[in-house]
Amino acid sequence: MADFTHSSDDSSAHSTAEETSKESKLEFSEDEEALITRMFNLVGERWTLIAGRIPGRTAEEIEKYWTTRYSTSE
Secondary structure, three states: OHHHHHHHHHHHHHHHHHHHHHHHHOOOOHHHHHHHHHHHHHHOOOHHHHHOOOOOOOHHHHHHHHHHHHOOOO
């Protein structure tokens, strides 16, 4: 039974580490931000196309960055 409790603790620690990793990946450099803005102005919400220009980034990361940064929910 102690093994079960121990493995449960490990999974929660692993989950927290993954969340922290995902949050840190959403930090973009100034160059990446400028490229995203230029590409958005050229192609609109074609996140896959934009992400293809930025090594190591996914379309989901680009879209999340854009919507959190430039959301127009007034």
